[in-house]
Structures are given as C-alpha cells and as structure tokens.
Amino acid sequence: MLEIKEIWKTFNAGTVNEKQALRGVSLTLNEGDFCTVIGGNGAGKSTMLNAVAGTWAVDQGTISIGGTDVTHLPEHKRAAFIGRVFQDPMMGTAPTMQIIENLALAARRGQRRGLRWGLAKAEKDRYQELLSGLGLGLEDRLTSKVGLLSGGQRQALTLLMASLKKPKLLLLDEHTAALDPKTAAKVLELSDKIVAENHLTTMMVTHNMKDAIQHGNRLIMMYDGRIVIDVSGEEKKKLTVPQLLELFSKVSGSDEADDKLLLS
Amino acid sequence: MTVFLNALPGAVSQGLVWGIMAIGVYLTYKILDIADLTVDGSFCTGGAVFVMLFAGGANVWTAMLAALLAGMLAGLVSGLLNAACGIPAILCGILTQLGLYSVNMAIMDFKASVAINVTQADTLEKLLVSLRFVQGSVKGDFPLWRHPILVVGLFTACLIGVLYAFFGTELGSALRATGSNGNMARAQGINTDFCKVLGLMLSNGLVALSGALLCQYNGANEINVGRGAIVIGLAAVIIGDVLFSKLFRNFALKLLAVVIGAIIYYIVLQAVLAMGLNPNYLKLLSALVVAVFLSLPYWKGRYFAKPVKRGGAANA
Numbered sequence A: 001m002l003e004i005k006e007i008w009k010t011f012n013a014g015t016v017n018e019k020q021a022l023r024g025v026s027l028t029l030n031e032g033d034f035c036t037v038i039g040g041n042g043a044g045k046s047t048m049l050n051a052v053a054g055t056w057a058v059d060q061g062t063i064s065i066g067g068t069d070v071t072h073l074p075e076h077k078r079a080a081f082i083g084r085v086f087q088d089p090m091m092g093t094a095p096t097m098q099i100i101e102n103l104a105l106a107a108r109r110g111q112r113r114g115l116r117w118g119l120a121k122a123e124k125d126r127y128q129e130l131l132s133g134l135g136l137g138l139e140d141r142l143t144s145k146v147g148l149l150s151g152g153q154r155q156a157l158t159l160l161m162a163s164l165k166k167p168k169l170l171l172l173d174e175h176t177a178a179l180d181p182k183t184a185a186k187v188l189e190l191s192d193k194i195v196a197e198n199h200l201t202t203m204m205v206t207h208n209m210k211d212a213i214q215h216g217n218r219l220i221m222m223y224d225g226r227i228v229i230d231v232s233g234e235e236k237k238k239l240t241v242p243q244l245l246e247l248f249s250k251v252s253g254s255d256e257a258d259d260k261l262l263l264s
Numbered sequence B: 001m002t003v004f005l006n007a008l009p010g011a012v013s014q015g016l017v018w019g020i021m022a023i024g025v026y027l028t029y030k031i032l033d034i035a036d037l038t039v040d041g042s043f044c045t046g047g048a049v050f051v052m053l054f055a056g057g058a059n060v061w062t063a064m065l066a067a068l069l070a071g072m073l074a075g076l077v078s079g080l081l082n083a084a085c086g087i088p089a090i091l092c093g094i095l096t097q098l099g100l101y102s103v104n105m106a107i108m109d110f111k112a113s114v115a116i117n118v119t120q121a122d123t124l125e126k127l128l129v130s131l132r133f134v135q136g137s138v139k140g141d142f143p144l145w146r147h148p149i150l151v152v153g154l155f156t157a158c159l160i161g162v163l164y165a166f167f168g169t170e171l172g173s174a175l176r177a178t179g180s181n182g183n184m185a186r187a188q189g190i191n192t193d194f195c196k197v198l199g200l201m202l203s204n205g206l207v208a209l210s211g212a213l214l215c216q217y218n219g220a221n222e223i224n225v226g227r228g229a230i231v232i233g234l235a236a237v238i239i240g241d242v243l244f245s246k247l248f249r250n251f252a253l254k255l256l257a258v259v260i261g262a263i264i265y266y267i268v269l270q271a272v273l274a275m276g277l278n279p280n281y282l283k284l285l286s287a288l289v290v291a292v293f294l295s296l297p298y299w300k301g302r303y304f305a306k307p308v309k310r311g312g313a314a315n316a
C-alpha cells in the first residue's frame, strides 16, 4: 500500500543549520498494516511522515501509495490518498469554521470542489451519527466553531475527518502527545477503533514505547534519519519495553539510548 | 450643524460606494488572512478603465464589467507573485500597487485626471450614480429612485447575496478553510495557492468595481483616488466588527456590518470636516483611528482576558 524507496531529505542545505533529517529511508507497508513508529526527538519521524504527505519534496528517492507514484505530486493532490492527524491539535481543523463545515470539507477530500453547495442537507444526519460515535457530546454542537473545542475534542474530530473519506493511508503523528493522559488514552482507543472499522493502512508515531508495542502489527524505530529497528508479526507481539531498549542500544551503539528514548 | 446635516446624504452615498471596496478588503483581510495592499492601485484601475470606456461610448454596464475584470487581473498578478514566485503576500501587494500607478496612467492616456462630461444631460442620464443625483432626486430634477443611496444600496444588497451564496459552495468553503488553517486545507486536498489567487482576484475585482462607481459619483477619475484605500477598507472592516460582531453571526450580516462600517467612517469624516478640520489632515486621522482599533484586540488580550493560544509549533 505504501512504498518508500531510499528517501533523503536535508534541511537548510549549505548553511550552518544544515540537517540531514532523512538518510536513505525505505519502508513498505502492506494493505491493512498498522505500523507504529518510535525514536528519540529529532530522529526524523515527523519528517518521514511529512515526506509521505508531501509537505515538501524529498531530495532523492521515490514514494508510492497504492501503486501510484506520488513523489512529484503536491501535498493537496496526495491528500486524495492520505488522512492525517497532527501532534498539534490546532493544525488539523479550521478553527473559525463550524464542526459540521469542517466535516463537510473533509468529506470532499480528493474531489473537485466546484459551485455545488459546500454542505448538503442530507449530510447532516450522517455527521450527527458519526459524532455521537465519538462519545464526546459533539453531535449536539454541530454549528459550534471548532475553535471553541478542547484539544482532545479537536483531535477526535480530526481523526473522524481523516477517516471520513476512507484514505489509502492514515498518518498519525504523536496525535495524543499534547493531551492529558486520560484524554490521550481515549483518543488512542478511538484511533484503534477507527483503524479497525475501516481496515486502514496506518502509520502512528508515538513517544510511548508501551503504546507502540500494544498497538498495530508492526513496529519501526528511527534513529538519526534512518530506520534502525523493524519488527512485525509474532516477534512484535512478544516484544517488551526492556527488550526494545536493549535492541536499540545495540543498533545505535550508544549507552545513552535509555535516556534519549525515555525522556523524549 | 446644518453644514453637516446637508452633507449627510452625500456621506452615506460615498460610504456605500466605498463599502463595496471594504467588502473586497474583508475578503482578503478577514477570510483569507492576507493584508493585500494591491487595493490602493486596483481601486484607481477600476475608475480608469471605466472612465475611458464610458467616455469612448461604451454602455455603463459594459464599462463596469470591464473595470471588474481589470481589477481581477490586478489581483491575479499579486496572487501569482505570491503563489508562483514565493514573494510574501504583503510585498506582492506593494509591488503590484506600485506597478499599477504606471498602468493606470497609461489607461488614462497619461493624464492625471479624466472627467465624464456630466454637464451634458444625456451623458449624466446614462450613469448609474452621480453626486448630482443626491440633491437632484430630492428636488425633483431626477426620479427619486435614482438617489445614490437607493441605487448603490440595492447594488450592494445583490452583491452581498451573490457572495453569501458563493461562500456557501464547495469552492467558497475551500477559500474559507484556506484562510482559517492552510495546513488543514491542504491535508483535506484543497489547493491553497489556487484559493489565495482566486480570493485576491475576487477581492480586487470588487475593489475596482467600487472604483468605477466612485468615478461615476464624482464624474471623474483621478490618478490618486485609491491612495490609502486599504486604510479606509480596514477602518470599515474594524468599525463593523467592533460594533456588530456580537450581534451579527451570519456571513451576509457580517458583510453588511462592513458596509455600515464604511458609512459610519464617511459620516465621521464629514462631521470632522464640518468642525473645521483642514482636509489635509484627514489621512493622518484615518491612519491614527485604524492604528488604535487594530491595537485594541492586542491590548484587550493582554490586560483584560486570558491569553488565547494560537498557532503552535509547525511540523512538530
């Protein structure tokens, strides 16, 4: 479903701030894979997801989604294949627009937007039902501005929006990191539910090793712009946090591994 | 006081005409979240195109349509400088505005002012609005329905209706999303560059249309007519917002608030003039008023309310 081949990305090339954020990353996800991504701060996790989403062009390498080469497609065209939830709850929704308007925008992802009404009457019931499935009481606040919602409510809404038009690929980038533990658990549970219900191919970045082990059928760890650990299947199911830490220090050849991972 | 009262219908008429320009400013400043300075040039472009075509014998509606299109073209230039060349939006506006001075001069045959011969009755008759209709329609020289307040008022109402419908469409919603949160818009498959360009075209089209109306109202177009238009537009937007934001939630009413803002601006202007202020100080006064109102939300947020979190780390 997703095929990343040898992608490289350098930020601020030729300046003192030069940073090789991706150094030859390759990854293939099969349809229905739920891959969790871990790694220390600055390892390149967000950069990899942004590369796939097309926030900017990569320097080298190719990316294809569902057999379509998207390497040279701009972000808004790739959106036809991709649903995203960001770390920052502010990033995924339009704050000055209503909840129902945000949903209507998401329902048209990948379609040409013309002079038909931006929100058909018939859509309302469907959204109301989907919102009540979140269990946050948003179904009674269809016309509230999203800017009035809490971070957790926004992330839940963004999740719903990302999956409304079933994407070929769902990208979750530490989407619970900015939430309090209770809300984070709830949003994570919701993510699991949505992924399972829609059989979505998913990449989820998390800084929580336990979550990374518990969720999904595959786990990759990034270090310094590369994928250094890749476990799946039975092996992943049996994985424990101490094992993962040990694996990591072996691969990175560093004793600070524990601090770096646990503190981030 | 009588001076002021006598000037009132004229002030309201002018306010309505400028209100259309202010709606254009609202589209960029409030909806797209861009401070577009193109308007200072495109306002005059509208008047220039209108006056040359109308003087050349064109129908008043044809000339106004041409003015609208010319304004859209100016918006297209600013938009492309931003979207295709990566120049910051505020600089794009400044560049286009500067370039438009020469273009406007060229359109007006390198004359600083071109007049419509309003002393000729049949020419005057063809105009949609004119200063002369303000008193003339009351005195009985012209039918009452030709009063600029009625004509421009109706025109504005139609315009607001069309815009209200447009911003309810998929494309209009995409424009609103672009201004509200570009990241979200792109993630939902919206071409934000295209939306910005389209928004700038719409906005400057309206601004030029307003310029064409003012040119009719004054019976002439002058090369400096649009100087400071952006400030007047912002003033109207802000006055409308301050006075009506609690009252008007509906988008059409918000546009109406902008128009009322423009009218209030012109009434205040007349009042200040009636008090004997040297007209040369008007621009300073406008700038001060807008500066004060633009800083209000900042000071209010700082000293009277909890700080509101906005934005946050991008690509974190």
Ligand SMILES: Nc1ncnc2c1ncn2[C@@H]1O[C@H](COP(=O)(O)OP(=O)(O)O)[C@@H](O)[C@H]1O
Pocket: A011, A012, A019, A020, A021, A039, A040, A041, A042, A043, A044, A045, A046, A047, A048, B315, B316
């Ligand atoms: N847009 C950008 N411009 C410059 N540097 C960036 C940009 N995005 C990421 N980086 C840098 O690339 C490296 C990897 O960042 P990122 O992928 O965000 O790490 P993380 O694994 O924590 O998500 C970091 O050093 C970061 O500073």
Ligand SMILES: [Mg+2]
Pocket: A045, A046, A047, A174, B315, B316
């Ligand atoms: Mg990150």
